[in-house]
Amino acid sequence: MKTNEFIPSVNFHLWEPCNMKCGFCFATFQDVKQTILPKGHLPKEEAIKVIEKLAEKGFEKITFAGGEPTICPWISELIKIAKKKGMTTMIVTNGSKLTDKFLKENSGYLDWIAISIDSLNESTNRSIGRTLSKKKSISKNEYREIIERVRSYSYRLKINTVVNRYNFEENMIDFILKAKPERWKVLQSLRIENQNDDKFDEFEISQEEFNLFIENHKLVETIVPESNDQITGSYVMIDPAGRFFDNTEGTHMYSKPINEVGVNAAMSEMKYDFEKFMNRGGVYNWNVNTQNSMNKITLSGGVASGKSTVGKLIAQKLNFQFISIGNKTREVAKSNKMSIVEFQKMCLMNPELDKKIDSEFANECNASDNLVIDYRLGFYFINESFNVFFKVSEDEAIKRLKKSVRTNETFHTVNERNNLFKNQFLNTYDIDVFDENNYDLIIEVDHKRPEQIADEIIEKYMLLFSRNGVKENNKKR
Numbered sequence: 001m002k003t004n005e006f007i008p009s010v011n012f013h014l015w016e017p018c019n020m021k022c023g024f025c026f027a028t029f030q031d032v033k034q035t036i037l038p039k040g041h042l043p044k045e046e047a048i049k050v051i052e053k054l055a056e057k058g059f060e061k062i063t064f065a066g067g068e069p070t071i072c073p074w075i076s077e078l079i080k081i082a083k084k085k086g087m088t089t090m091i092v093t094n095g096s097k098l099t100d101k102f103l104k105e106n107s108g109y110l111d112w113i114a115i116s117i118d119s120l121n122e123s124t125n126r127s128i129g130r131t132l133s134k135k136k137s138i139s140k141n142e143y144r145e146i147i148e149r150v151r152s153y154s155y156r157l158k159i160n161t162v163v164n165r166y167n168f169e170e171n172m173i174d175f176i177l178k179a180k181p182e183r184w185k186v187l188q189s190l191r192i193e194n195q196n197d198d199k200f201d202e203f204e205i206s207q208e209e210f211n212l213f214i215e216n217h218k219l220v221e222t223i224v225p226e227s228n229d230q231i232t233g234s235y236v237m238i239d240p241a242g243r244f245f246d247n248t249e250g251t252h253m254y255s256k257p258i259n260e261v262g263v264n265a266a267m268s269e270m271k272y273d274f275e276k277f278m279n280r281g282g283v284y285n286w287n288v289n290t291q292n293s294m295n296k297i298t299l300s301g302g303v304a305s306g307k308s309t310v311g312k313l314i315a316q317k318l319n320f321q322f323i324s325i326g327n328k329t330r331e332v333a334k335s336n337k338m339s340i341v342e343f344q345k346m347c348l349m350n351p352e353l354d355k356k357i358d359s360e361f362a363n364e365c366n367a368s369d370n371l372v373i374d375y376r377l378g379f380y381f382i383n384e385s386f387n388v389f390f391k392v393s394e395d396e397a398i399k400r401l402k403k404s405v406r407t408n409e410t411f412h413t414v415n416e417r418n419n420l421f422k423n424q425f426l427n428t429y430d431i432d433v434f435d436e437n438n439y440d441l442i443i444e445v446d447h448k449r450p451e452q453i454a455d456e457i458i459e460k461y462m463l464l465f466s467r468n469g470v471k472e473n474n475k476k477r
C-alpha cells in the first residue's frame with residue numbers, strides 16, 4: 001500500500017443526523033454519537049476551524065457529506081468559507097432538501113451537487129430504507145424535478161448509486177442518459193463493522209453481481225464504477241467529531257481530533273492508498289466543466305415550425321455544419337429504392353428500423369463537432385448540446401404548409417401529425433418530445449422571420465457558451 005503521497009480531496013462527514021435510513025449506510029456514526037459526540041456533530045465554530053486547517057494544508061476539494069448535510073443549519077456558512085479559502089466544493093445529498101431556497105443561497109459558492117439515487121423504483125427504495133418519514137420515497141418524477149432544479153441554478157451534477165441486493169438487476173440507463181450527470185459514481189455496497197454490519201447480509205452482493213450492473217450500464221459514458229476493493233483505503237475522510245478516519249481494516253479507524261493535534265499529526269495516524277485513489281479516477285479535473293465543450297445545437301419542434309430553414313441560417317452564421325435526420329432518412333429510403341413516404345410507412349410498422357436510424361445518426365453527430373442538428377430527439381441522443389424547441393401555433397403551421405405546398409404533410413391536421421410524432425417517440429423511447437422541460441430554450445416562432453429566430457437562438461446560445469467559459473471563436477457575425 002502506497003501511503004506517502006498526498007490525496008488532494010477530502011470528504012467531511014460533518015453531521016450524523018439523516019432524514020433517511022438506508023440499511024447499507026456506512027456513515028451512521030452511532031459509535032461516535034454514543035462515545036464522544038451526543039449531538040452527532042461539532043459546534044459550528046469547531047467545524048469552521050477544521051475547514052480552515054484543511055485549506056491551509058492544501059486540500060483542493062472538499063465534499064460535505066453526513067448523515068444528510070443539507071439539514072445542518074450552518075452548511076451554507078461552511079460551504080462559503082471553504083470556497084473563499086479556494087477549495088472546490090461539493091455536497092453529497094439524498095436530494096430531499098434541495099429546495100430553491102437552498103440552491104439560491106449556495107449559488108456561486110457550491111460547485112458540485114452529488115445526489116444519491118439508488119433506484120427509480122419506489123418499492124426498491126422502501127426496501128433499502130431510502131425513505132423519508134411515513135416511508136415516503138422519492139419518485140422517479142421527483143428525482144427528475146430535483147435534477148432540473150439543480151441544473152436551473154447551473155450547479156455541476158454528479159449522481160451516486162450504491163449497488164446492493166435490491167437494485168443490482170435494475171436498469172437505470174434511460175434515466176441517467178436524460179439526467180446527464182458529469183460523473184455517475186456507482187459503488188458496490190460495502191460492509192463496515194459498527195456502521196452497517198448488523199443488517200448488511202440483507203444488502204451484500206458479490207463482485208459478479210456488481211459487475212453485472214456495470215455491464216448493463218456500460219453505454220453510459222460517465223459511469224465511474226467502484227468495487228469494494230477500490231473503495232477501501234482510497235478516500236480521505238473526516239468524521240462528525242473532526243477526526244480523520246479510514247476503512248482499511250473493515251471498520252472505521254479514527255485519528256486524534258484535527259483541532260487538537262493539527263492536520264499533519266492526525267493524518268499521519270491514517271492509512272490511505274494513493275495509488276488506489278489515482279486508479280479509481282480520484283484526480284479528476286473538478287474545475288473544468290466537461291460540458292463546456294458544448295458545440296452542438298439541436299432543433300426540435302412541431303410540424304412546419306421552420307426548424308430546417310432556421311437551422312441552415314444558424315449554421316451559416318456560426319460556421320457550423322447543418323445536418324438533419326430527415327436527410328438521413330431520405331438517404332436510407334433511397335438506398336432501399338423507396339420513396340420517403342413509403343419508407344416512413346414501413347418504419348411505422350417496424351420501429352426497429354427507426355431505432356437503427358436514430359442510433360446511427362446519433363453516433364455520427366456525437367463523433368463530430370460544430371453542428372446544427374435538425375432532430376426532434378436531439379436533446380435525448382446528442383451529448384453536450386444546446387437544445388432548442390420551436391413552438392408554433394396550429395394556424396401558423398397550416399399557413400406555412402399551404403405556402404410551402406408540402407403535399408405529403410397536408411393529409412392530416414397539424415395536431416394529428418404532431419400527435420403521431422409524440423406517440424411514436426413515447427412508444428419507442430418513453431420520451432415526450434413536446435415536454436418543454438427537455439430543452440434549454442423554447443422559442444415562439446409565430447410571426448417571426450427566420451433571420452430573427454436564428455439571431456435569437458444564437459444570442460441565447462452564446463450567452464450560455466460564454467457563461468460556461470467557452471471560446472467564442474466560431475462566431476462569424
Ligand code: SF4
Binds near residue numbers: 018020028116
Ligand atoms: S441518505 Fe445517505 S447518509 Fe442518510 S442513511 Fe442513506 S446513505 Fe446514509
